Amino acid sequence: MSVTAAKGFTAAGIAAGIKENGNPDLALVVNNGPRRAAAGVFTSNRVKAAPVLWSEQVLKSGQVSAVVLNSGGANACTGPKGFQDTHATAEKVAEVLGRGAVEVAVCSTGLIGVLLPMDKLLPGVETAADQLSEHGGEKAAIAIKTTDTVHKTAVVSGKDGWTVGGMAKGAGMLAPGLATMLVVLTTDADLDGDVLDKALRAATNVTFDRVDSDGCMSTNDTVLLLASGSSGITPEYDEFAEAVRAVCDDLGQQLIRDAEGASKDIKVEVVNAASEADAVEVGRSIARNNLLKCAIHGEDPNWGRVLSAIGTTSAAFEPDRLNVAINGVWVCKNGSVGEDRELVDMRYREVHIVADLAAGNESATIWTNDLTADYVHENSAYSS
Amino acid sequence: MSVTAAKGFTAAGIAAGIKENGNPDLALVVNNGPRRAAAGVFTSNRVKAAPVLWSEQVLKSGQVSAVVLNSGGANACTGPKGFQDTHATAEKVAEVLGRGAVEVAVCSTGLIGVLLPMDKLLPGVETAADQLSEHGGEKAAIAIKTTDTVHKTAVVSGKDGWTVGGMAKGAGMLAPGLATMLVVLTTDADLDGDVLDKALRAATNVTFDRVDSDGCMSTNDTVLLLASGSSGITPEYDEFAEAVRAVCDDLGQQLIRDAEGASKDIKVEVVNAASEADAVEVGRSIARNNLLKCAIHGEDPNWGRVLSAIGTTSAAFEPDRLNVAINGVWVCKNGSVGEDRELVDMRYREVHIVADLAAGNESATIWTNDLTADYVHENSAYSS
Numbered sequence: 063m064s065v066t067a068a069k070g071f072t073a074a075g076i077a078a079g080i081k082e083n084g085n086p087d088l089a090l091v092v093n094n095g096p097r098r099a100a101a102g103v104f105t106s107n108r109v110k111a112a113p114v115l116w117s118e119q120v121l122k123s124g125q126v127s128a129v130v131l132n133s134g135g136a137n138a139c140t141g142p143k144g145f146q147d148t149h150a151t152a153e154k155v156a157e158v159l160g161r162g163a164v165e166v167a168v169c170s171t172g173l174i175g176v177l178l179p180m181d182k183l184l185p186g187v188e189t190a191a192d193q194l195s196e197h198g199g200e201k202a203a204i205a206i207k208t209t210d211t212v213h214k215t216a217v218v219s220g221k222d223g224w225t226v227g228g229m230a231k232g233a234g235m236l237a238p239g240l241a242t243m244l245v246v247l248t249t250d251a252d253l254d255g256d257v258l259d260k261a262l263r264a265a266t267n268v269t270f271d272r273v274d275s276d277g278c279m280s281t282n283d284t285v286l287l288l289a290s291g292s293s294g295i296t297p298e299y300d301e302f303a304e305a306v307r308a309v310c311d312d313l314g315q316q317l318i319r320d321a322e323g324a325s326k327d328i329k330v331e332v333v334n335a336a337s338e339a340d341a342v343e344v345g346r347s348i349a350r351n352n353l354l355k356c357a358i359h360g361e362d363p364n365w366g367r368v369l370s371a372i373g374t375t376s377a378a379f380e381p382d383r384l385n386v387a388i389n390g391v392w393v394c395k396n397g398s399v400g401e402d403r404e405l406v407d408m409r410y411r412e413v414h415i416v417a418d419l420a421a422g423n424e425s426a427t428i429w430t431n432d433l434t435a436d437y438v439h440e441n442s443a444y445s446s
Numbered sequence: 447m448s449v450t451a452a453k454g455f456t457a458a459g460i461a462a463g464i465k466e467n468g469n470p471d472l473a474l475v476v477n478n479g480p481r482r483a484a485a486g487v488f489t490s491n492r493v494k495a496a497p498v499l500w501s502e503q504v505l506k507s508g509q510v511s512a513v514v515l516n517s518g519g520a521n522a523c524t525g526p527k528g529f530q531d532t533h534a535t536a537e538k539v540a541e542v543l544g545r546g547a548v549e550v551a552v553c554s555t556g557l558i559g560v561l562l563p564m565d566k567l568l569p570g571v572e573t574a575a576d577q578l579s580e581h582g583g584e585k586a587a588i589a590i591k592t593t594d595t596v597h598k599t600a601v602v603s604g605k606d607g608w609t610v611g612g613m614a615k616g617a618g619m620l621a622p623g624l625a626t627m628l629v630v631l632t633t634d635a636d637l638d639g640d641v642l643d644k645a646l647r648a649a650t651n652v653t654f655d656r657v658d659s660d661g662c663m664s665t666n667d668t669v670l671l672l673a674s675g676s677s678g679i680t681p682e683y684d685e686f687a688e689a690v691r692a693v694c695d696d697l698g699q700q701l702i703r704d705a706e707g708a709s710k711d712i713k714v715e716v717v718n719a720a721s722e723a724d725a726v727e728v729g730r731s732i733a734r735n736n737l738l739k740c741a742i743h744g745e746d747p748n749w750g751r752v753l754s755a756i757g758t759t760s761a762a763f764e765p766d767r768l769n770v771a772i773n774g775v776w777v778c779k780n781g782s783v784g785e786d787r788e789l790v791d792m793r794y795r796e797v798h799i800v801a802d803l804a805a806g807n808e809s810a811t812i813w814t815n816d817l818t819a820d821y822v823h824e825n826s827a828y829s830s
Contacts, residue, residue, distance in 0.1 A: 109757030109765045109781070139753050141766070141782030174750025175783055279758045281750075352736070352817075353825050360826025366558025366665075369523050373493030374663045381493045382525070397493070398525030399559055433736075435819035441737050442744025 064199025064215035065091050067227030068250040070290025073198035075205030078186025080134035080179055086205035087134040088183065090190040091246050092159060093127055097291030100126035101259035102167070103266050105283035111138030112148040113168040114282060120152075120167050124255025126288055127165035129246055130155045130190075131206050132183060133231070135172040138281040147178050154184050158191040169244045169284045171208055171231060203229035206244055209440065211320055216312035218305040224251040224293040226305045230313040232320075243270070243317060245285040247309060251302055252291035261303040262287045269310035272342070272428045273318055274349045285310075318429045323437030326358050328413045328430045336422035340377035344417060345428035347371045355433035361408035363388040368417060369397070378421045385418035448583025448599035449475050451611030452634040454674025457582035459589030462570025464518035464563055470589035471518040472567065474574040475630050476543060477511055481675030484510035485643035486551070487650050489667035495522030496532040497552040498666060504536075504551050508639025510672055511549035513630055514539045514574075515590050516567060517615070519556040522665040531562050538568050542575040553628045553668045555592055555615060587613035590628055593824065595704055600696035602689045608635040608677040610689045614697040616704075627654070627701060629669040631693060635686055636675035645687040646671045653694035656726070656812045657702055658733045669694075702813045707821030710742050712797045712814045720806035724761035728801060729812035731755045739817035745792035747772040752801060753781070762805045769802035 066073050071093055078088040093100075102121035104114050120126060130151055137144045148168050156163035170178070193201075203213040210231055217227040232243030247262075266285055287306065297305075318327050330348045335341035348354065351371040357364035365386045372384060386394035391406045393399075413432075431437075450457050455477055462472040477484075486505035488498050504510060514535055521528045532552050540547035554562070577585075587597040594615055601611040616627030631646075650669055671690065681689075702711050714732045719725035732738065735755040741748035749770045756768060770778035775790045777783075797816075815821075 107754060107757035108759075108763075109753045109768075136750070139750055139778065139782055141780065144782070174748075174753065175778070177783070279754065281754055281757065352821075356822050356825035359822060362826065364558075366520070366523055369493045369558065370491060370663060370665055373491035373665065375492075379492075384493075394523065394559070396525065398523055398528070399561075433822055435822045437736075438740050438743060438817055438819045438822060441740035442746065 063217055063227055064203045064229040065227055065246050065248045066196050066199035067217040068225040068248045068290065070094050070250050070292030071248045072194040072196055073202040074190040074193040074195065075198065075201030076186060076190050076193060078189065079182040080132055087132055088186040088190055089131040089202035089205040090194060091129045091202055092194055093288050093290050095290055097252065097289055098125045098127050098165065099253060099255045099258055099289040100124060101255055101262045101287045103262055103285045105280055107279045107281050109139065109281050111136050111170060111282040112140060112144040113137055113170045114284060115145065116148045116152065117167040117169065117284060120164060123164065125165050126167050126286065127161040128155050128159055129167045129169065129286055130187060131169040131244055132178065133171050133206050133208050135170060135176055135178045136174045136282050137170040137178050138174040140175065140177050143177060147180055150180065151183060151187065154187045158188055167286055171206065171244055171282055174281060199227065199229065206231040209322055214313055214316040216309045218308045220297050220301060220305060222295055224295045224297055225249060226309050228309050228313060230317060232317045243283060245313060247287040247306065249289050250291065250293035251289055252294055252296045253289050253302065257299060258287050258289055261306045264303055265307040265310040269307060269314040272426065273314045274346060274428055274430050318431060321431040322440045323434045324431035325434055326413050326432035327411055328358055328415060328432065330415050330428045330430060331425065332417045332419065333425045334422060335419045335424045336378035338424045338426055341424050341426035343375050344372055344377045344419065345426050347375050348415065348417060349428045349430035352433055358413055359432035359434050363393055363403045363406035363408060365393045368415060369394065372417060377419060379419040383420040385420065387416040389414055447601050447611055448587045448613045449611055449630050449632045450580050450583035451601040452609040452632045452674065454478050454634050454676030455632045456578040456580055457586040458574040458577040458579060459582065459585030460570060460574045460577060462573065463566040464516055471516055472570040472574055473515040473586035473589040474578060475513045475586060476578055477672050477674050479674055479676065481636065481673055482509045482511050482549065483637060483639045483642055483673040484508060485639055485646045485671045487646055487669045489664055491663045491665050493523065493665050495520050495554060495666040496524060496528040497521055497554045498668060499529065500532045500536065501551040501553065501668060504548060507548065509549050510551050510670065511545040512539050512543055513551045513553065513670055514571060515553040515628055516562065517555050517590050517592050519554060519560055519562045520558045520666050521554040521562050522558040524559065524561050527561060531564055534564065535567060535571065538571045542572055551670055555590065555628055555666055558665060583611065583613065590615040593706055598697055598700040600693045602692045604681050604685060604689060606679055608679045608681055609633060610693050612693050612697060614701060616701045627667060629697060631671040631690065633673050634675065634677035635673055636678055636680045637673050637686065641683060642671050642673055645690045648687055649691040649694040653691060653698045656810065657698045658730060658812055658814050702815060705815040706824045707818045708815035709818055710797050710816035711795055712742055712799060712816065714799050714812045714814060715809065716801045716803065717809045718806060719803045719808045720762035722808045722810055725808050725810035727759050728756055728761045728803065729810050731759045732799065732801060733812045733814035736817055742797055743816035743818050747777055747787045747790040747792060749777045752799060753778065756801060761803060763803040767804040769804065771800040773798055
């Protein structure tokens with residue numbers, strides 16, 4: 063049910079002709095209230111797309127009436143004209159919905175450095191508005207796909223009648239500081255923007271921010287959380303925050319499983335770190351090691367590459383106390399040869415690496431993928 | 447002529463049986479004096495191989511009589527036994543040459559986490575010592591190859607009768623903090639260890655440290671510079687330092703051209719940076735962007751991926767002042783669309799990216815390679 067699982071929201075997804083192949087490429091999500099509270103988290107890349115610059119301003123008010131999303135073009139590195147196009151898109155949505163443009167968030171995804179075909183996009187907004195429906199969440203999720211092979215949605219309901227639902231797109235350029243992706247979450251819980259902001263930041267910090275498919279960071283990453291308040295229920299913060307985290311975690315896992323060209327999903331669990339920051343730093347370093355990612359692709363439990371990656375970090379550890387397990391086999395003990403690497407069974411898609419720093423009690427988990435010839439093919443043959 | 451181009455050195459390269467395929471795998475380089483001055487630079491990876499830990503100690507005296515190098519095993523992450531093996535290797539060299547073990551540097555390269563076959567290595571040292579020759583430089587260079595497709599040597603001569611020569615191995619895991627590689631440089635200039643150290647650090651800082659094939663950092667990187675003094679000439683520091691830099695630059699270029707699976711050599715030149723550190727940070731970020739490396743492989747001048755990479759750095763710049771040229775075409779101007787990307791000719795092996803930060807007067811050049819299916823194949827099928 064995606065973004066329309068929560069009451070008070072309508073959505074649509076259509077083919078506006080932005081994509082040359084005629085696939086759906088424009089989505090609209092509308093908050094019908096009574097509340098229009100919202101929070102947003104954006105890419106930390108300093109080169110930000112026009113829609114990110116726009117939506118960051120919109121979110122400062124903590125109010126969002128509608129979100130318009132397009133695939134088929136990122137509208138990034140497009141200069142003043144690109145920003146004007148984003149502005150015009152928001153104005154068009156405001157006009158057809160009878161809202162203010164300052165409450166319309168805009169998201170774009172696709173190739174960088176190309177202007178959007180506004181002659182197709184603006185009429186598309188009218189078409190999408192005509193098709194808004196309480197059952198439109200699925201179509202909206204489909205319309206934001208780029209190289210995604212599947213559309214991604216998730217829903218969690220609170221025990222007393224409120225719901226958090228959402229949709230995501232993303233299949234490459236997943237990295238900390240946000241996976242490259244667009245995510246819209248909706249809830250009918252009755253909460254204000256500050257509470258939404260707190261819950262959203264807490265959730266993305268341990269979910270999307272720990273999904274690192276290829277180490278690359280996008281110019282367009284956006285995660286929005288909109289609350290309609292139409293359930294009339296104000297849940298306990300902890301229960302609500304957990305629901306948001308669960309939806310983000312579910313969508314994050316779907317992103318990893320659909321990463322471009324990947325044949326393995328790799329769970330890098332760093333344990334016994336001196337601090338959570340150390341655990342995250344080590345996890346990211348392991349997750350970004352191309353040689354290790356190739357080895358995992360080849361089903362080779364090459365733990366030396368794990369140690370090489372750990373060794374490049376500033377985390378607290380002693381080299382001769384490091385332990386590494388791959389799929390349950392402690393192939394490295396005390397920084398040296400451990401159990402027989404032949405015991406490691408790597409036939410399945412999920413691979414579990416545990417790096418024990420023996421330096422404290424903190425831990426963190428980073429998800430990544432293997433590096434494959436298909437990844438190279440997809441990203442050398444496809445301009446994205 | 448490699449390490450025996452300079453007077454006062456002998457070398458040998460033999461097949462000791464460390465490699466199961468019978469290829470040459472053991473090299474010996476001996477400084478016959480009258481000086482035995484030396485300097486060394488080692489990996490900054492905190493997980494260091496036993497031979498690195500040993501050789502770092504040896505170099506503290508500024509004196510090296512001989513270097514023994516093996517391929518076929520890195521002797522990294524091998525615990526106390528690995529260190530004992532390195533020590534025993536140095537002792538064996540000392541015994542056969544009649545020198546002190548504390549003046550014998552040891553280098554190893556190959557798979558991490560496997561003990562060396564000492565029953566083959568130690569007899570190999572005797573064989574190599576028997577074959578030491580003033581013409582042995584080429585054979586030594588061949589014996590240290592791993593996945594290298596060619597052996598690498600370079601020589602520069604000063605105008606008044608002194609010489610710097612050297613050999614290198616390395617074809618993958620090339621990254622800052624030293625490309626993964628072993629390098630031995632020799633000179634017959636009459637200089638002490640402090641001068642050698644200064645010249646070597648200055649040279650590696652702008653050559654090997656700026657070669658970043660795949661972002662991975664080795665446990666075994668070692669660059670040694672040995673001086674015999676046998677020319678009797680003490681060159682001006684600047685002239686000598688330039689010769690060392692030129693030899694390092696030449697060898698570094700050979701490493702890039704032989705990087706595993708690469709089809710393109712990419713020169714990333716960052717100009718108009720506020721500081722050299724900014725230029726290096728931006729250059730490394732571009733050089734490590736897998737999506738860009740795939741695009742270059744596909745001969746796609748995807749400058750959006752260059753801007754995405756720049757945006758992840760902390761360097762001083764304004765996004766709307768960035769300019770990017772690919773092979774001479776300014777495809778990005780003022781952070782937006784520049785000249786027609788169709789004008790970029792990417793048919794040749796060398797690709798030249800210029801990133802203009804418009805923030806100052808400093809610059810730096812980082813070399814990298816494209817990311818290819820062959821890279822994935824070599825590093826998933828070959829345990830290294």
